[in-house]
Amino acid sequence: MIYSPEDYLMLSGIQHFCFCKRQWGLIHIEQQWSDNLLTVEGDILHKNVHDIGFDEKRGDKIVVRGMAINSAELGVSGVCDVVEFMRSEDGVSIFGREGKYKVIPVEYKRGKPKENDADRLQLAAQAMCLEEMLCCKIEKGFLYYGEIRRREEIVFDDEIRQKTVSMIKEMHGYFERGYTPKTKRTKSCNACSLKDICLPGLQKNISAGKYIRERLDETE
Numbered sequence: 020m021i022y023s024p025e026d027y028l029m030l031s032g033i034q035h036f037c038f039c040k041r042q043w044g045l046i047h048i049e050q051q052w053s054d055n056l057l058t059v060e061g062d063i064l065h066k067n068v069h070d071i072g073f074d075e076k077r078g079d080k081i082v083v084r085g086m087a088i089n090s091a092e093l094g095v096s097g098v099c100d101v102v103e104f105m106r107s108e109d110g111v112s113i114f115g116r117e118g119k120y121k122v123i124p125v126e127y128k129r130g131k132p133k134e135n136d137a138d139r140l141q142l143a144a145q146a147m148c149l150e151e152m153l154c155c156k157i158e159k160g161f162l163y164y165g166e167i168r169r170r171e172e173i174v175f176d177d178e179i180r181q182k183t184v185s186m187i188k189e190m191h192g193y194f195e196r197g198y199t200p201k202t203k204r205t206k207s208c209n210a211c212s213l214k215d216i217c218l219p220g221l222q223k224n225i226s227a228g229k230y231i232r233e234r235l236d237e238t239e
């Protein structure tokens with residue numbers, strides 16, 4: 020299936036979806052948002068990465084920061100923190116540059132590696148966008164973790180690619196129906212930026228947006 024740009028979902032939503040499908044629905048379908056410490060720290064780290072500069076050459080490597088990416092096949096769009104272009108005979112031509120380059124996405128994260136697949140799936144989706152845009156094959160990428168100051172190599176094998184495609188399909192399914200998934204309360208709720216909005220609505224089995232509107236009506 021080929022998606023139109025107006026139907027693209029945000030790549031950053033993969034983080035929310037892996038953390039809690041309901042949180043993703045509240046943010047991306049119902050447009051609810053609430054900052055907490057974790058999300059603010061994450062935003063600052065990304066802002067620093069994107070502010071450093073756009074394009075930098077280091078020997079055989081070109082580093083591009085804040086590159087806008089999308090995929091019509093996946094129906095997603097977003098921004099790559101860093102894309103490294105490594106000079107290589109097996110690579111692809113890059114507009115305005117001599118030679119051929121291998122393409123390597125690098126995503127910056129606060130904290131340390133997570134137990135869930137969120138970071139790996141987000142990076143794999145970025146790689147698949149870059150493959151579609153640059154007509155190339157990307158074998159691996161890196162996740163850089165601010166807390167441990169280390170890069171982790173991620174290989175884009177068939178398993179991670181299939182998982183990424185089926186998760187994004189599921190997201191599109193919810194989005195098209197305008198349905199925010201219901202879920203049970205878990206220990207993740209304590210660290211959730213939307214718990215004050217979500218939990219009362221969850222208990223009453225109505226949408227968070229409807230719950231807030233009802234509370235506002237009561238105070239008028």
Ligand code: SF4
Pocket residue numbers: 038039040041042043045202203204205207208211212213214215217218221
């Ligand atoms: S409070 Fe819990 S159920 Fe609600 S969105 Fe957050 S993590 Fe999900």
